[in-house]
Amino acid sequence: MSFAGVSLISDGKAIGHAIDVSTASGYHLLVVNGYSHIKATTPNGKGIFSLPFMVGGHRWRIKYYPNGDCLMRANSVSIYVFLDENVTEALKVWFEVSFVDELEMQDPTYIRRREPINFSSSTLVWGQMDFMETDTLENCFTIRCDLAIATTTDLLIKVPPSSLQQHISDLLSSKEGTDVTFKVGSEVFVAHRCILVAQSAIFKAELFGPMKEGKMASVIQIEDMEPKVFRSLLSFIYTDSLPKMEIDMVEEEGKAQEALWLQHLLAAADRYDLRRLKALC
Known part of the structure; x- marks a missing residue:
């Protein structure tokens, strides 16, 4: 973002320097x-304008209400952004109002996270009615x-x-690049060590910590599961969402089987510290 100047509000008016x-x-x-x-000297409903400043070839002002813009907001500061000119076509604009030390809110990616706002000759002002409580x-x-005016390129590019x-x-489903094998009962499962350890501190200790000896090349036996x-359990680790129950678990006993399945899955989650x-x- 380019610096467009500064307005100093003192004694009910603005002085300073604006940059085009x-x-x-x-x-x-x-x-x-x-x-x-x-x-103390500015009544509720009265606003103070900043100096006019230019961004993107258009003139703007900030209007600051020290005691709120109406009676309902007498305990808040209201802040508005004004398009200080008439335009033939609406401008799509991203804007954010923040305190100067709120750096995260000033990041261009953060500012563009929402749909841009339309500024036009019929709607010249947008802002925050309850920007901050006055006693804080x-x-x-x-x-x-x-302020960031949306260009044609911005509007055409859609981030998937x-x-x-x-x-x-x-x-998990393709089994590409798997490097660890588990045997649970009569079934064999393959997985990726890096994904397992990213989700579970227990897997990290077993696969990369002092407990890893004898488990780097061999098949790891999982008991009592x-x-x-x-x-x-693997499905959750790879998707970070609750897996669906297997069909044969719900066909006959319905909710009782569902409760039993969740109980066993809860025990497995506790065993591998998946909070x-x-x-x-």
């Missing part, structure tokens, strides 16, 4: 000095307003949803 930012994104600082005095504010503070979980799940429960699975069970 030609790029599509920028930020302006609103410095409030002597908030207790400003609050210090006498001097700085508010940062970030994450598919990482599906890819990891596919590794049914194959279908271990299969469900999320324990909570889901």
Whole structure:
């Protein structure tokens, strides 16, 4: 984000220096000095404008209400962003208002996490009616307003949803690259050490810790667990979600079998210290 200047609010008016930012994104600082005095001398419903500043070829202002913009918000500070000009076409804009030390909220990725807002000649203002309660504010503070105007490229590019979980799940079903083998009852299961240890401290100790001796090349025997429960355990480790019950477990005894299956799965989750699975069970 490019710096678009600073407005110092003191005695009910703004002074400072505004910078014209030609790029599509920028930020302006609103410095409030002597908030207790400003609050005492500015009635509810009265706002104070920042200096006008330019971002993306358009003129903007911040409007700050020390005692809220209406009676319902008399105990809050209200902050609004104004498009200080008429436009022939609506502008799609991402904006975020934060305190200057809230660095996470000023990251461009964070700012663009929502759909952009439409600013137009009929809707020139957007903001936060309840930005902060008045009794929590210090006498001097700085508010940062970030603006990013959505370009044609921004609007055309759609970021696909994450598919990482599906890819990891596919590794279990495809068995590609497996490097550890378990025998549970009469059934054999293969898995990936790195995924197991990422989810379970117990697997980490068994496969990479002092307990690993004799388990690097051999088949690991799992005692006191049914194959279908271990299969469900692996499914959770690879998907991070509660696995579905196997069909033969619910055909005849219904809810009783479901309760028994969850009980066994809970015991397995406790055995391998899978806290999320324990909570889901």
